[in-house]
Amino acid sequence: MFPGRLAQLPPSSFAQLAELLDPVKPGGPVVSLSVGDPRGTVPAFVTEKLAAYAHQFGEYPPTNGTAEWRLAAAGWLCRRFDLPAKALDAEVQVLPLNGTREGLFLAPFIVTPEVKAGGRPVILLPNPFYQCYAAAILACGAEPVFVPARAETGFLPDFASLPKAVLERTAAAYICSPSNPEGAVADADYWRTLFSLADAHDFTVFADECYADIYLNEPPIGALTVRFEETGSFDRLLSFHSLSKRSGLPGLRSGIVTGDARLMSTFRSFRNYAGPQVPMPVMAASAAAWADEAHVTANREQYRERFRAARRILGGRTGFRVPEGGFFLWLEVGDGEAAALKLWREAGIRVLPGAYMGRETEPGKKQSNPGFPYIRVALVSDLSTISATLERMGEILVPSSKPGGA
Ligand SMILES: Cc1ncc(COP(=O)(O)O)c(C=O)c1O
CATH class of the missing domain: 3.40.640.10 (Type I PLP-dependent aspartate aminotransferase-like (Major domain))
Incomplete structure (x- = not known):
């Protein structure tokens, strides 16, 4: 794609995601939680x-x-x-x-x-x-x-x-x-x-x-x-x-x-x-x-609410953890690419396979990519969209072990 020394760069994460999902019909109204676009309200x-x-x-x-x-x-x-x-x-x-x-x-x-x-x-x-x-x-x-x-x-x-x-x-x-x-x-x-x-x-x-x-x-x-x-x-x-x-x-x-x-x-x-x-x-x-700082405190509180919702909905599932910072869930799902495709095909939910942000440590072995088992879910929509989407994700992905924990 690029010449010379840049030839080692793969297509961008989002180009790879488009290649994975675009040929497949979404199984519901599209909800994108793939891009970390904070979509904030611009302070006056x-x-x-x-x-x-x-x-x-x-x-x-x-x-x-x-x-x-x-x-x-x-x-x-x-x-x-x-x-x-x-x-x-x-x-x-x-x-x-x-x-x-x-x-x-x-x-x-x-x-x-x-x-x-x-x-x-x-x-x-x-x-x-x-x-x-x-x-x-x-x-x-x-x-x-x-x-x-x-x-x-x-x-x-x-x-x-x-x-x-x-x-x-x-x-x-x-x-x-x-x-x-x-x-x-x-x-x-x-x-x-x-x-x-x-x-x-x-x-x-x-x-x-x-x-x-x-x-x-x-x-x-x-x-x-x-x-x-x-x-x-x-x-x-x-x-x-x-x-x-x-x-x-x-x-x-x-x-x-x-x-x-x-x-x-x-x-x-x-x-x-x-x-x-x-x-x-x-x-x-x-x-x-x-x-x-007032707008920052309000901003941070919104993310906290979303993480509280995520814990309530997905807590206790295998692979769920609340991060210490940032606004992404980094969910372990076995095979991130397969999970992203399933979420898209069954519900129109767009998330990023973790592998698209990483590199194989052993060339040719997909599983050696430290991002392989994960999907990245950006909690950047409003609370009700996020809650409904996470509920749906929970139904589609790994079966629940003990609800409400972790
Ligand atoms: C880890 C990391 N560094 C840097 C940036 C770039 O941020 P900025 O909008 O300030 O260019 C981003 C944006 O998504 C990011 O996730």
Whole structure:
């Protein structure tokens, strides 16, 4: 499909899903729980800011963002991640992005040398994973090393288990917490281990924390918090945040990259060539969104209600677990592709086979893909649609063992 070094990229998860389902007639009115599109209500203050600053569409914005945006972004980062007010220099350590994806894609280019430890540089990533990581790694010429995130390792990749020779060639590691698709959260020990590997082998941690504000109980500890507590700095860390999930504003295309002052300066220079600036009205609306928590609390409460419904309906079934964060159910169903096809054929329910977000660890063996046994169900519709759909899924999928438990 793609030429050269990108030829290793399979069709996107959703292209694969279309290939699986489109030839088959849906067995009911179509309900899509496959895409993680938060479909939030746009807060009135966002609309107002966009309108008030619309005249600034007539000028090129600064790559660096506006002073107002930088202060709002740094202010939120310090509040959310328990950092002292001066821990982040807003002038150099925060940059606006047109969505986290843009920053996650550009990041490998600023840390990957031509050669590391005498060989081709490696970038580590979890398996399954957000698909942009692999595209970015291949585009910048590094070798992707997919590290399984299975139940046995708490649904997070065990980077420390990699051979020393791989770690020495490692230029960076992507890690997602709360993770998409599993909803796993890295605790302080997990981050500490990862940073000690990064220090020992001189690589950068790309912490994709765009679901940081979507959690069930306690706010997940952040990479910034742990790194700062340990070292008083953010060395070897870039952390990525988004209004897409926190504020339910995926269409605004607005994110933050922050962290290591030296890397941030390189990032800004590179972005000056490669990244489109964020429009001024979007920055004004984003500054207001980072400064406000009321809409985020309401947003989070909606997800909690949906997870409560999921537990009531599917709890006690084999393979059911409530994630710690994010808005996906990662349901173990035996064979995710077969289950997705069955749900479509019998009820018109569209979910994503977990395998479409992962890679086989043994080529040609479908079952070796850590996503193989799972489906990913995005809880992004309204509560009544989700409840009715989950009830139907429960009837179609694995038989119930003990209702109401787990
Ligand atoms: C894990 C993960 N990272 C990054 C993104 C990109 O988010 P944004 O809308 O900020 O580009 C997504 C979006 O679905 C995601 O799931």
